[in-house]
Amino acid sequence: MRKIYCTAFLMLILLQVGLAQVKTWQSPKANKPITLAQWEVNDVVFKAKKTVSQPFEKEVFALVQSEEGNQKIPLFYNGNSEWVFRYSSASVGEKSFTISSEIKELNGENGKFIITENQKENRHGGVVLNKENPQHLFYEDGSHYFNLAFECDWLFALDYGQQDIPKTKHLLSLLNQNGFNQVVMNVYSYDVKWQKDKKLEAHPEHEYGGREDIYPFLGSNANPDYSALNIDFFKHFDKVIAEMHDQELVSHLMIYVWNKLVSWPDMNTEADNRYYDYVIKRYQAFPNIVWDVSKEALLYGRATNEYILERIERAKKLDAYGRLISVHDFGFCKNNPEQVDFISMQNWQHTLYQNMLEARKAFPHKPIFNIEHGGYEESPYVVFPGAYVNAEACLRRNYQCLFAGGYTTYYWQGAAWNVVIHNPFEQSESFSKPHFEYFKHMRKLFETVHFENCEPISWHNSSGFNLTNKKDGIMLMYTPKENQWIGTKNAIKKNFTYEQATQQWFNTLTGELTDEVKYDDAPFDFWSDRPWKGEADAILIIKNLTPTDL
Template identity: 45%
Template sequence: MKRNALNTVYAAITFLLVSLAMPHSVLAINRVDYQEGAVAGRQWEVLDIAFATATAPQQANEIEIAADFTGPDGTEIAVDGFDDGDGRFVIRFTPTKPGSWTFNVRSSVAALDGKQGSLSVQPAGQDRKGGVVIAKDSPTRFEYENGERYYPIAFECDWLFALDAENPDDIPQTRRFVDTLAENGFNQVVMNVFAYDVNWPKDDRLVKEFDYGSPDVYPFGGHNENPDHSRLNIEYFQRLDRVIDYLDQKGIVAHLMIYVWNKNVNWPEADSQADNRYFDYVVRRYQAFPNMVWDISKEALGYGHNDVNYISHRIDRLRKADAYRRLVTVHDYAYCRRFPEKVDFVSVQLWLSELYSVMRDVVKNIPGKPILNIEHGGYERGPYVVFTGNYTSPEVCLERAYQCVFAGTFPTHYWQGAAWNVIIPDIKTLPADEQPRLDYYRHMRSFVDRYRVDELVAGDRKANAGFCLHDNADTLIYYIPKECDFIGVRLPSERRGETMTATWFDPYTGEYSKPENHKITQWPSLKVPAGDGLRILVLNLDTP
């Protein structure tokens, strides 16, 4: 429809006080209807400004709406709005600074075009840190916009969107599951916008209650088996809002994979009008969430759906649309290695047995980027066999996660009871011997935060076994493999005759030993505490 025709059709648009489709109590988003006066907001909290109109659904796709925001120090952010169904259009905005903001609306509809408003933004609350960005003082680390460090320990849950997708009123299953992740130190969830079903055989023992494959929801019109790609299912995204928002409330980053090619999704043709409409809508709707990082596609080049040009063009399209410049990655090491300049951080899927050395090679091959091992081949066993990978022991999975940590990279954990179509939302109801050892990662969280390990130097052995992180001064931390009974450390010759303090950390219990003092000799050696698994040694060289 031509612009003039749209203007004629919508000349009588009025701004109405409307309630949005889902109960406001489910969302932390501040939702207001457009008004001429100042709207109250808070730094790094999501604000929806809604414009209501009477319009036919098929015409809504053709309406353009955006707003130009100007902050107290002259900061300018141009944000595209989106159709929220039933004649509502939303400008979703997150103020990046406190103070007075103004905005001007741009629209293809005359009654909307030129509307103005203002925001009175209060400073961030104590628990609000802003979005995740690359650390200013190190290109291989992350931090929040407020300058606090961010150390990701990720958990993959592809079907998180599905737990309450058929519940119009609430998200009890989602809250239950996400709360458990938060309690155990996970601060990033790798998830799909949508996935349909797995293409491998399902365990005969799997009960329907925990199988979220073939969901009766779909982000497009129709159904996955009989799609109508010419329109989007707005209600689907309204319900996905609740998931992203709750992750944000719990301080968990949504590592959102916009596509997935091997989960039987009936996608529109690549780069078609329908494909672009879907992609743009996802970016417009979710860019304002401070806990958002983008991933173009799970295993982006693994299934012949497209080529590197498509992925590169998707990244370009995303960066053009994303007003907040959220971080972007691609779940494909080959792509990241070939086009490192296109991504903000690298996602690799590497299963090889000697994982530490493999991850150190990645660091060397793609210098100056944070590295996330998004799949290290460890899929902790659960009550049902879903996908075994190479390693299913929770202890071996933990060892591999720590090898990522000591390589100067970041880990992701999989549990077969939650990674794919099978999700057991209330883990605590399982028998103790069937529950995943998420407590191991709670201890890891405590460890990496206590010693700020992402700020330490990786890659120098400084011992005759194991792996070392150090601060180039007086602190050295060693990963001691379970095979070791003794560890010989290698310290500077000028420190001989001084003392060092040794503290042992048990990564399975989270307990620290009583510190012990040792004299630094030419070849200092320490006995590893008894036990069947890896140990971590913290050495502090005493200042003379």
């Protein structure tokens, strides 16, 4: 993220913000165009000479003009009489901007951007929908976004109050290295209301709940002052989101959470609107943002359906970039599908696969994303056990979501909530470690077989789960480790010719692939040596099929 400081009466200063430090350049000409790369986030900061009353409520916008059209982007107040125009661009070329403001010193200020083509590896822009392939997610450059999420509600708290964010960087790097490309997170959470593991008493460094020094409003969670927002909180949060952007991790940002003991202002009050609007204003320019109004939005009786609808409309009105928005509440999404960009699910039932499949059929023009499926892999502490804690069982539930044609989220109890072990692989041998590597293997597999072209064909399931990619001539059959046989011949004969077809097996725990051999079309080969039987779930991959209906 880069910063540019302007005064309405002095000079333009260009600051490039490294993630741990700020580098500064001064430009001798205030009207010199600002050059930035495609999808790079920049701040242009305007400082007023006079103190402004009620600064958070002032209407300040940047009107951006280019050949692609116009944008009206809200500025946000950043303390010390500064208003920030945070900007990024998905398109290259020259753009001009003019500030429109009820603050006379800022009104009429203008400048230009020159946007150059992105050169950063693995940067593809924001997450968007695709009308031609509506049940999958894509990046702005057209490449598929394989939404593989990791829950970390207290990410904002890891390095709070520090100039640099080494713990945050370390954890995000682990996620990046292991195939995750999204973090489901809260702007703010206070504490959990369930019992805490007594073993935490010996490791207070892993406990982030209940801290009174962290709060997005003035005062503290115990003694809130809603008259203004805590700018320092958001300056720290900037570092977190910017680091995620640098590591190409999407922030699935849940703006509210009702069951984490937060002292929120009353709904629809001036303070409530100020907070919500501020989050939208401050973070919309980041391409790695996906909005979520609230975690479990309608579950605790705090919010109403009408309130959530108003919040969605409010976000869409303020967000000049049109970032995707959803609500962590399947009932709300089910009843208001046209108001959300993708369907969010939370489902712990043993019929998870079937429930995901039914949702996909019910909403053929929306991606389906299971944010919470009751699988919370065990950690050194019992934080929230949910329905499943065994690592392999949790992994299987993630695969069930994928083989139903949806996207999924992984939870590790050592990082999902108030307990955050940012460096799990540097802990003592007695600490149980998360199985992040399972998801690295998963990500690699589904990129290889082009998940965006796959669809679940349930009548092909045989004794496992089917995903079929007709476009690329691939069929996948997921089989639990207890299963010794998968029948594929009938499904293949009805949809493909297979003279050149090959097959190999994929181990979901190790990522190991068997040798690729000629497809075995024996109809009832019960006695074949299915690899890793009883040891690991496996996926049969059949390739080089030729669809008969294309």
